Amino acid sequence: MISQMKKLYDKYQELIAYAFWGVATTIVNVAVFAALHLCTSWNYIINASIAWFLSVLFSYLTNKAYVFHSPSKSLRSDFIEMVSFFGGRIATLLLEFVMLWIGITLMHQNQILVKILENLVVIAINYFWSKLLVFNHKKQAK
Template sequence: MKEKPSVLSVLFYKYREIVMYCVFGVITTIISWLVYSICELAFSSFHVTNPGVVKFVSWIIEITGDNTDVNTFVVITLSGMISWVIAVAVAFVTNKLWVFESKSWEGKLVWIEAITFFGGRILTGILEILAVPAFVSWGFNMKLFGIDGLPAKILISVAIVILNYILSKFISFRGSGEKAE
């Protein structure tokens, strides 16, 4: 007599893609936060001295209405950019192999997946890079675990995970039903 599958296994099978996306999304987000935190701490004593850079960053701060100083703005922005690049590389591999199960490594397919994936991530990456300093300037500039801007980073990360799922499912890996064995 065959044993009836548990409710959890039925739910997992039914929602496997979303569950796997959430699991790998959390892993990727944690990697992003760790890299952001390491960078923010490593760059915290960084001081912008180039007059041209100070003028340009001051102009950006003025346009955005940001109330942080030039050095903090540069550190938060640079930390966000570095954490984003590393997180996107991790996300591409995990999404391709384990979330959307696009197992083919045929050159043209991988190229299309990579271009659309990274293109989507560039859009959401720009959103994240701009949104974290903006949220910091709008009052989310509390320190969490000694890290400037981390509450804003967490809030923006949740929205980015949802948007990235939509872009990956319907653009980057839309043909992943034809999986290589």
Template sequence: MEILEKRVRMMRILRLLTNKEIILYLVFGVLTTLVNFGVYFFLKSFLEMDMLLANSFAWIFSVLFAYLTNRRWVFDSNVSGITAVSFELIKFVFYRGLSFVIDMLSMLLLIEFLNWKDFYAKLITQVIVVVANFLFSKWLIFKN
């Protein structure tokens, strides 16, 4: 019986990992990260923009890219009309801002108070942020 339970558990995990929505979310998450890096380094290196300003623009462009791709290809939002789409975008930006706060507080806790090395803190924090962003998007933003 124990072997059967382990097999069932493994099948559930495998089904979760091969879920189309999750795979697309991860693919577009990687692309969003590339947009963020690309915009940042273009503005910083080629236009010699201040680091904070370049990073702010990079965040804005990557959040807009993430919204458009998540809306269309990941969560297949059927919201229409300028008011409804605007409200959906506002929710998306709000929850991405909230995940940024979660990111910063987690880093502060892990590095400053628990004395973790920043690489491991960032790694754990990013897992938390990715999961939080997915849940925010699935349950609070694109809930069709």
């Protein structure tokens, strides 16, 4: 039983780490948003933007170190990797807005249900973007 669980863990270690750090990223996002809301009189869009930026930076650092184990080769390569990571997150943020607009405004569906479904799509795209394009060791070795 324990050896079977270890095999499963070994097989899905990357996905487990991605899920764990994804939850931590969500906590960072909500905590920063809440702290800014409570401590400033700024507009919620500003608070959300700062929270998004800091949580994506946190996500980049944790994905690099603990999910995809991407070594730092140079400041330049790390910068390119980070720009690619942020670029993917910006693209999926825009996709999120479009999916919410279609689901809520055009289709008149339940906002929470649309948000949950949209999040599942965005999480999957972010994972594959990171795995295949940002932290792809084979691509970087060439």
